[in-house]
Amino acid sequence: MQGKRKYYTALLLLIALTVIVEVLFVEPHYGMVWNIVPGADVILGFASAWILIILSKKIISPVFQRKNDYYENGGKEE
Amino acid sequence: MITDFVQPGLIMIAAGLITLILPNNLKKIPVIVGPVLTIIATLNYQADKLSLIFAIIFSVISLVAAIYNLHVRDSFELCSEAVYAGSGISVVFATQWIGLLVFWELMAVASWLVLVSARTPRADKAGFRYLLVHMFGGNLLLAGIVMKLAAGSAEITCLSGNCDAAYWLILAGVAVNAAIPPLNAWIADAYPEATMGGTVYMGSFTTKVGVYCLIRLFAGTELLIYFGVFMAVWGACMALIENDLRRLFAYHIISQVGYMVASLAIGTPTGIDGAAAHAFNHILYKGTLLMCAGTVIAATGKRKISELGGLAKKMPVTAGCFLIASMAIAGFPFLNGFVSKALIVGAAAQSGYYWAEMALMAASVGTLMSVTLKVNYFVFFGKTDLDVKVDASTVTLNKKAAMIIGAAACIITGVFPNIVYSLTPAGIDGHAFTLDHITQYIGLFAGASVAFLMYIEHMSPRDKLTLDTDWFYRKPLKYGVIWISALCDNVRCKIGGGLGRFFNTANKYLHDPGSLMRLCFGLKEPQKRDCIEDDDVLQKPAGWLVAINFGIFLVLVIFAFITLEAY
Numbered sequence: 001m002q003g004k005r006k007y008y009t010a011l012l013l014l015i016a017l018t019v020i021v022e023v024l025f026v027e028p029h030y031g032m033v034w035n036i037v038p039g040a041d042v043i044l045g046f047a048s049a050w051i052l053i054i055l056s057k058k059i060i061s062p063v064f065q066r067k068n069d070y071y072e073n074g075g076k077e078e
Numbered sequence: 079m080i081t082d083f084v085q086p087g088l089i090m091i092a093a094g095l096i097t098l099i100l101p102n103n104l105k106k107i108p109v110i111v112g113p114v115l116t117i118i119a120t121l122n123y124q125a126d127k128l129s130l131i132f133a134i135i136f137s138v139i140s141l142v143a144a145i146y147n148l149h150v151r152d153s154f155e156l157c158s159e160a161v162y163a164g165s166g167i168s169v170v171f172a173t174q175w176i177g178l179l180v181f182w183e184l185m186a187v188a189s190w191l192v193l194v195s196a197r198t199p200r201a202d203k204a205g206f207r208y209l210l211v212h213m214f215g216g217n218l219l220l221a222g223i224v225m226k227l228a229a230g231s232a233e234i235t236c237l238s239g240n241c242d243a244a245y246w247l248i249l250a251g252v253a254v255n256a257a258i259p260p261l262n263a264w265i266a267d268a269y270p271e272a273t274m275g276g277t278v279y280m281g282s283f284t285t286k287v288g289v290y291c292l293i294r295l296f297a298g299t300e301l302l303i304y305f306g307v308f309m310a311v312w313g314a315c316m317a318l319i320e321n322d323l324r325r326l327f328a329y330h331i332i333s334q335v336g337y338m339v340a341s342l343a344i345g346t347p348t349g350i351d352g353a354a355a356h357a358f359n360h361i362l363y364k365g366t367l368l369m370c371a372g373t374v375i376a377a378t379g380k381r382k383i384s385e386l387g388g389l390a391k392k393m394p395v396t397a398g399c400f401l402i403a404s405m406a407i408a409g410f411p412f413l414n415g416f417v418s419k420a421l422i423v424g425a426a427a428q429s430g431y432y433w434a435e436m437a438l439m440a441a442s443v444g445t446l447m448s449v450t451l452k453v454n455y456f457v458f459f460g461k462t463d464l465d466v467k468v469d470a471s472t473v474t475l476n477k478k479a480a481m482i483i484g485a486a487a488c489i490i491t492g493v494f495p496n497i498v499y500s501l502t503p504a505g506i507d508g509h510a511f512t513l514d515h516i517t518q519y520i521g522l523f524a525g526a527s528v529a530f531l532m533y534i535e536h537m538s539p540r541d542k543l544t545l546d547t548d549w550f551y552r553k554p555l556k557y558g559v560i561w562i563s564a565l566c567d568n569v570r571c572k573i574g575g576g577l578g579r580f581f582n583t584a585n586k587y588l589h590d591p592g593s594l595m596r597l598c599f600g601l602k603e604p605q606k607r608d609c610i611e612d613d614d615v616l617q618k619p620a621g622w623l624v625a626i627n628f629g630i631f632l633v634l635v636i637f638a639f640i641t642l643e644a645y
Contacts, residue, residue, distance in 0.1 A: 004531060004534075007531055008528070008531065011524050011527055011528050011531070012528075014520065014524045015521065015524045015525070015528075018517050018520050018521045018524065019521070021513065021517050022517050022521070025513055026513050026514050026517055027514065028514055029424070029427075029512070029514050029515075030427045030428075032427070032432050032435075034436070035427075035514075035518075039521065040521075041517070041518045041519075041521030041522045041525065042521040042522070042524060042525035043525060044436070044439060044440075044522060044525065045443055045521060045522035045523060045524065045525030045526040045527075045529075046525035046526065046528055046529050047525075048439070048440035048443045048444075048526070049443050049447060049525065049526035049528075049529035049530060050529050051440070052311075052314065052315055052318060052440065052443065052444045052447065053318070053447070053529065053533055053537075055315050056315040056316070056318040056319045057318070057319065057536065060315055060316070060319060060544075061319045061540065061542075061544075064544050064545045064546075065319065065540065065542035065543065065544050065545070066542060066543050066545060067542065067543065068541065068542065068543050070543050070545070071543075071552055
């Protein structure tokens with residue numbers, strides 16, 4: 001993908017704005033760490049995205065994916 | 079009991095049957111008038127709020143799907159879809175076990191007919207597997223209901239807290255429809271094989287009727303929280319690697335139903351409202367997504383993401399509607415997914431299920447990456463070297479209108495969440511638009527988008543088939559059936575005579591249950607039936623299950639009427 005830099009810049013600006021708003025104006029509804037610490041949602045989003053990517057692309061895909069004609073050719077893999 | 083059989087769902091069923099006898103130029107009338115009358119009747123029908131919220135959204139999506147399907151001329155498909163929708167509505171209005179069972183089974187058969195009305199070999203084979211799974215689930219439900227009736231309990235009541243055999247049988251039967259793992263594989267197997275309009279109906283009814291029954295019967299069952307959270311995360315992971323556009327959405331149905339199952343299992347008023355509101359919103363955005371996907375597949379002739387790209391300029395209306403619905407499903411603020419997810423995540427946090435709160439937020443990240451970012455980038459907005467041909471004549475005015483109505487509904491119910499909140503069973507105000515909620519989701523999605531951007535070169539799906547739990551009945555069960563058939567054949571040869579002739583005649587019809595249906599209703603043989611091959615060994619078990627179900631069901635109805643007479 002070309003021109004990634006502008007997307008990174010836009011996202012980082014959005015993250016900065018979110019954190020500033022959270023610090024200045026937000027009153028958390030619940031008392032857990034990810035509800036209280038400003039910017040914790042960003043870290044949660046980033047970390048869970050990587051966990052899901054690794055889980056699906058590196059574990060589920062190699063274990064559960066087969067050729068498209070798997071059921072038609074008697075389940076044999078070349 | 080009579081009220082279970084005289085309710086708004088019957089209007090849809092009648093409209094469907096009328097389409098069978100009308101000439102082609104008049105078919106559009108019952109297709110549109112049926113859902114409109116059903117909406118009016120539902121709004122004026124006396125029932126509790128849980129039944130009404132589901133019946134209202136079922137009627138509304140029936141109308142939107144009917145508009146999307148307005149160009150379809152196939153009476154068999156139109157009739158099946160209307161009867162399917164009508165039976166789904168009838169299930170949510172049922173007050174007694176018998177009524178629930180009758181329309182549950184009708185829904186299973188009608189949805190199978192919707193599937194096979196695609197008239198392709200793949201749809202026929204997937205249809206038999208679908209029928210096999212749903213008759214299995216129907217039999218479990220039937221057994222549980224027989225136990226309830228035998229115990230003298232005719233009225234539907236909440237079963238939470240019980241632990242008898244009837245409880246587990248009914249839970250397992252309902253779990254099949256709600257696609258709770260390991261009974262989930264039929265969705266990804268069947269939904270992508272239906273017609274474009276048929277998929278919209280299928281994505282809206284079966285699983286949501288399952289969710290309705292779970293709320294009605296099993297709200298507050300803690301065990302279901304674990305299943306629900308697993309479904310939410312697992313469905314999103316499977317969608318991340320899926321290449322087939324409609325299979326991807328099938329996995330997303332599992333993920334979104336997971337939210338509902340977790341929410342109803344929490345059991346608090348907020349949790350139950352969250353499940354009902356999410357089902358309402360889910361039907362709107364998932365219906366829109368499936369309509370957009372169907373439009374893309376019909377216009378390009380391709381169903382795989384790896385074969386599509388750069389369609390935003392060629393199909394701007396479809397791309398715009400898809401973008402809105404895909405943002406709604408992820409939970410972007412001011413769209414409808416956000417307002418119901420706020421209730422669900424709030425219910426988990428209020429009840430002290432913090433791990434569930436975190437996992438459901440992670441599942442939202444999975445939805446964002448697999449639909450909002452992946453599909454929009456690889457199918458619509460990203461640059462591509464592929465020159466995908468688009469047949470603009472297939473994007474008819476009625477399809478555009480239906481997609482725009484769906485997308486507009488996502489915005490309206492997102493900006494004015496009280497429309498949905500006022501319909502929920504407890505009528506709880508979710509206070510979705512607090513700064514806390516909004517910044518939480520913006521931060522979550524911004525962080526996830528950074529990760530997606532870092533890995534985007536590898537996010538393109540591989541052109542592979544993903545195995546699911548259907549492997550068990552497509553591989554080991556297949557060989558088991560062949561072995562049992564050979565054994566039965568051996569026994570039949572040995573016994574011979576009358577029993578042999580009975581099995582021969584029964585097998586002739588039960589090998590293809592559709593032939594029995596056509597014989598009863600005098601319907602023509604579909605043109606492309608060459609797919610009914612002798613080697614599809616799941617046909618006979620599916621047919622026998624239908625026959626056994628029907629037999630037990632008849633006995634049960636006769637028994638019920640005799641019992642009522644006695645009183």
